[in-house]
Structure formats: structure tokens, C-alpha cells
Amino acid sequence: xxxxxxxxxxxxxxxxxxxxxxxxxxxxxxxxxxxxxxxxxxxxxxxxxxxxxxxxxxxxxxxxxxxxxxxxxxxxxxxxxxxxxxxxxxxxxxxxxxxxxxxxxxxxxxxxxx
Amino acid sequence: xxxxxxxxxxxxxxxxxxxxxxxxxxxxxxxxxxxxxxxxxxxxxxxxxxxxxxxxxxxxxxxxxxxxxxxxxxxxxxxxxxxxxxxxxxxxxxxxxxxxxxxxxxxxxxxx
Numbered sequence: 001x002x003x004x005x006x007x008x009x010x011x012x013x014x015x016x017x018x019x020x021x022x023x024x025x026x027x028x029x030x031x032x033x034x035x036x037x038x039x040x041x042x043x044x045x046x047x048x049x050x051x052x053x054x055x056x057x058x059x060x061x062x063x064x065x066x067x068x069x070x071x072x073x074x075x076x077x078x079x080x081x082x083x084x085x086x087x088x089x090x091x092x093x094x095x096x097x098x099x100x101x102x103x104x105x106x107x108x109x110x111x112x113x114x
Numbered sequence: 115x116x117x118x119x120x121x122x123x124x125x126x127x128x129x130x131x132x133x134x135x136x137x138x139x140x141x142x143x144x145x146x147x148x149x150x151x152x153x154x155x156x157x158x159x160x161x162x163x164x165x166x167x168x169x170x171x172x173x174x175x176x177x178x179x180x181x182x183x184x185x186x187x188x189x190x191x192x193x194x195x196x197x198x199x200x201x202x203x204x205x206x207x208x209x210x211x212x213x214x215x216x217x218x219x220x221x222x223x224x225x226x
Binding site: 004006035040041042043044045091093099100103104105106107108110 | 118145146148150155156157158159160203207214215216217218219221
């Protein structure tokens with residue numbers, strides 16, 4: 001597609017519920033990134049894929065967070081047993097290569113855990 | 115540790131006025147520096163990209179400067195408009211895989 005598409009745009013989850021956030025990167029983009037952005041803060045790195053390989057997951061805050069990109073295109077960020085501190089905007093970005101060419105963000109998914 | 119500091123944290127200016135936002139960074143190795151505009155509830159959108167050999171780059175009313183020696187950058191907004199109200203984030207990129215470090219940004223509010 002023309003841009004990075006994320007869905008849903010908004011998600012309200014009850015504490016303890018599992019959620020899945022989807023990212024559809026720009027067609028042909030090799031690299032895909034997930035970020036977590038708390039209110040009033042800059043994005044914080046969560047994880048990075050090159051094609052289907054998850055090369056860096058050092059930013060995932062706990063083992064409740066899991067990301068996958070099985071066919072090297074669409075990616076899903078899953079959060080199990082959500083907690084209130086998981087409330088944030090989750091941003092996905094993709095780039096053509098690992099040099100950052102064409103680095104583009106999606107509009108994000110705002111997750112609110114109640 | 116890679117770090118980015120932006121100032122001011124927030125800024126209110128009158129419509130039509132100019133303003134300058136500052137960014138100091140410590141990133142090594144350094145490949146390029148990008149300024150992003152992030153509207154409330156949206157993802158960041160790239161305004162300018164500068165490599166270490168570029169001192170200045172313009173995009174309409176936005177002009178970015180870069181001093182790669184002192185690791186400082188600025189974003190100058192000319193003749194501000196209400197639609198410029200947003201957060202502006204400075205992002206230095208390293209070579210290789212782009213695990214970037216974001217600053218907290220400058221929140222700009224343009225008032226009539």
C-alpha cells in the first residue's frame with residue numbers, strides 16, 4: 001500500500017485481556033519496527049524485523065509481549081494479560097532496507113487498558 | 115549510550131511568528147538526522163533528512179540545520195500557522211540497522 005497501515009486505531013481492553021495489534025508495512029519494505037509511545041514521551045523501541053526474522057527484541061518490556069512477522073510482510077504485536085501500564089500508543093514503522101531508506105511510520109494504535 | 119535532548123520542552127507562539135527548536139544528540143556512528151512532526155493521535159511524519167555533510171535543508175517553511183561536529187541541530191519554522199501545532203521530534207540515525215533513539219520532542223502550540 002501507499003503507507004504503513006495499523007489496526008485497530010483504538011483498542012480498549014480490560015485488565016488481563018489479551019490483545020493483538022496489526023501492522024501492514026509498505027509493500028517491499030524489508031525492515032519493520034514496533035515502538036511504544038507513552039503520553040508526552042518519544043517513541044521507545046520494542047522490536048525489529050528484517051523480513052520474517054526478528055533480529056532484535058531487546059525493547060519488549062516483559063514476556064507478555066510477543067511480535068511476529070511470519071511471511072515477512074504483515075506483523076502482529078500481541079500483548080497477553082494486559083496491565084494498566086501497557087496503555088500507550090503502539091507505533092509501527094517500516095523501511096526499504098536496514099539503512100533506513102524510506103523510513104515511514106503508521107498512525108499507531110492507541111491502547112487503553114481499564 | 116545514545117541520547118537525544120530537545121529544547122524547549124514546550125513552546126507557545128502567536129500565529130505568523132517564527133520559532134527555532136533545538137536538538138543535541140550523542141549517537142555513534144552517525145548516519146543522518148531527521149526531524150519529524152507528530153500531530154496528536156498520529157504517527158510521526160518526516161520533515162527533513164540531513165546527512166553529516168549537509169549543513170542546512172529546507173522543506174517549505176521548515177529549515178533544519180546540522181552541525182555534525184558539535185552534534186547539534188535546529189529546526190526553524192517561519193511564519194507559523196495554526197496547523198504547525200504538534201510535537202517535533204529530532205531523530206539521529208546510525209549506520210547499519212536503524213534502531214533509532216528518539217527524544218521526547220518539543221510540543222509547539224500556535225495560537226491565533
